[in-house]
Amino acid sequence: MRGAGDQLSIGERxxxxxxxxxLSQAVLADLVGRTxxxxxxxxxxxxxxxRMDGAGRRGAGSAGDAGRSPR
Known part of the structure; x- marks a missing residue:
């Protein structure tokens, strides 16, 4: 178990x-165009x-936009 001061790896984040x-792994993977x-x-x-893994695989928008209403 990590203490409060320890940093998480990118995968853990x-x-x-x-x-x-x-989100399930399946849903997030679909959102970013991966398995x-x-x-x-x-x-x-x-x-x-x-950094470039997945760049350009999806149109505009990102996984951060999932579930948000368009403006």
Missing amino acids: IAFYRRRRG EDWLSKIEHGEREIR
């Missing part, structure tokens, strides 16, 4: 915020995420 939003297996590996530190 993705998992934390995914759960916080109530559930890929996302699982990212969250568990079995694969590194690169």
